[in-house]
Amino acid sequence: MSHTGSGIVLLGGGVVGLTTALLLRQRGVEVTVVERSLIGREASWAGAGMLPPGRAMTAESAEVRLRSFSCLCWSELNDLLQRLTGADNGYRICGSCVLADAAEEAEREAARWASEGVLAEVLDGGSLRQRFPMLSAACSAAVWLPEFAQVRNPWHLQILRSACESAGVSIVENAGDASLECGSGRITAVRTADRVLYPTAVCLTSGAWTGGLLEQFGVQSRIKPIRGQMVLMRVGAGWLPGVVECGRRYLVPRHDGLLLAGSTEEDVGFCRENTVAGVRGLLEFACELVPELAVAPIVKTWAGLRPGTPDGLPLLGRVAGCENLYVGAGHFRSGLQMSPGTARILCDLMLDGRSPISLEGLQVERFSAGVWKGASCER
Ligand SMILES: Cc1cc2nc3c(=O)[nH]c(=O)nc-3n(C[C@H](O)[C@H](O)[C@H](O)COP(=O)(O)OP(=O)(O)OC[C@H]3O[C@@H](n4cnc5c(N)ncnc54)[C@H](O)[C@@H]3O)c2cc1C
Numbered sequence: 001m002s003h004t005g006s007g008i009v010l011l012g013g014g015v016v017g018l019t020t021a022l023l024l025r026q027r028g029v030e031v032t033v034v035e036r037s038l039i040g041r042e043a044s045w046a047g048a049g050m051l052p053p054g055r056a057m058t059a060e061s062a063e064v065r066l067r068s069f070s071c072l073c074w075s076e077l078n079d080l081l082q083r084l085t086g087a088d089n090g091y092r093i094c095g096s097c098v099l100a101d102a103a104e105e106a107e108r109e110a111a112r113w114a115s116e117g118v119l120a121e122v123l124d125g126g127s128l129r130q131r132f133p134m135l136s137a138a139c140s141a142a143v144w145l146p147e148f149a150q151v152r153n154p155w156h157l158q159i160l161r162s163a164c165e166s167a168g169v170s171i172v173e174n175a176g177d178a179s180l181e182c183g184s185g186r187i188t189a190v191r192t193a194d195r196v197l198y199p200t201a202v203c204l205t206s207g208a209w210t211g212g213l214l215e216q217f218g219v220q221s222r223i224k225p226i227r228g229q230m231v232l233m234r235v236g237a238g239w240l241p242g243v244v245e246c247g248r249r250y251l252v253p254r255h256d257g258l259l260l261a262g263s264t265e266e267d268v269g270f271c272r273e274n275t276v277a278g279v280r281g282l283l284e285f286a287c288e289l290v291p292e293l294a295v296a297p298i299v300k301t302w303a304g305l306r307p308g309t310p311d312g313l314p315l316l317g318r319v320a321g322c323e324n325l326y327v328g329a330g331h332f333r334s335g336l337q338m339s340p341g342t343a344r345i346l347c348d349l350m351l352d353g354r355s356p357i358s359l360e361g362l363q364v365e366r367f368s369a370g371v372w373k374g375a376s377c378e379r
Pocket of ligand 1: 045207209229328336
């Protein structure tokens with residue numbers, strides 16, 4: 001059993017934990033990431049890597065605020081990763097075509113984006129097919145978002161890990177379920193099977209698993225796993241000239257000719273298996289949008305567990321009643337997009353005691369009995 005003082009401990013090595021660790025280390029802090037199994041192999045690996053734009057950091061909506069702040073932080077993070085590793089994380093501005101049922105809906109959607117200061121162009125059937133000739137004739141209206149980006153999340157995670165290691169972050173993998181020991185209103189130790197760490201602060205970046213950890217502090221996070229299935233196909237480079245979104249499903253082309261079709265939203269506990277119905281639904285969706293996909297080879301299928309919350313937004317901040325315990329979890333469908341902003345916020349909160357943007361609507365205790373202050377939008 002090893003006993004070490006370990007600075008700030010992040011419990012969970014997904015995109016949120018690794019990005020936060022890197023930023024903390026950049027500020028000279030000793031940091032340890034404790035990962036229950038393997039670094040970067042859960043939701044952050046499974047996601048599509050879509051990064052919607054945002055430019056309204058003072059918006060009333062917490063979602064818009066955090067998305068916009070994160071958008072700004074992506075370019076800083078990319079520069080840092082490039083400097084530390086020289087590797088390509090697949091970040092590309094690729095644009096996204098958001099399909100609408102009718103012209104009026106496309107106009108409303110475009111106006112919503114424009115009100116945030118985001119570029120948005122309404123496409124009618126003709127201009128839609130000019131840009132995306134392979135789309136089915138049934139697609140008659142859309143909004144084109146030219147600033148929409150994507151990242152190759154499996155590459156991004158590997159690069160984050162390398163950057164963390166080269167910057168001096170300690171990484172403990174296969175740690176199993178760590179327990180937190182408390183005394184006098186603070187975490188005094190983090191205990192795993194083979195070591196005890198004595199942290200100055202602890203941050204829970206444990207994705208869909210964070211709820212159980214928070215319960216011992218009286219916080220009802222209501223974070224639960226929501227399975228998302230994916231199908232990867234091969235179509236050829238440049239075949240689809242941007243992301244296509246239709247409701248909560250999408251096609252995401254990679255620059256090397258792969259194409260993702262995603263995704264399902266299933267409340268089935270911690271089960272990561274693909275199902276016949278899930279994969280069939282995605283293939284039917286893909287072929288309805290782009291009939292030619294019927295002959296595309298399938299490369300792979302997988303499923304991941306999004307950390308879902310009732311309002312789809314993360315719990316972000318310090319846990320009341322425990323002076324050195326923080327949370328950054330529950331990002332549901334947006335954890336890759338929101339990871340650089342979340343990491344900056346956690347870093348500033350832990351080191352300076354203040355957040356660079358308002359955290360109204362993202363409070364850790366908002367779902368706990370008697371404390372809930374947000375809008376009711378249960379799914
Ligand atoms: C199919 C799918 C598509 C998606 N598409 C997108 C997208 O296009 N854009 C986007 O922005 N987001 C997307 N997401 C959502 C995004 O992937 C998640 O919101 C994000 O990855 C959450 O990151 P995380 O670091 O909080 O969680 P995770 O990546 O799940 O990492 C949490 C880590 O904590 C570890 N852990 C758990 N408990 C403990 C413990 N007690 N001790 C130590 N370690 C622990 C886990 O093993 C895991 O490695 C998608 C998700 C899925 C599943």
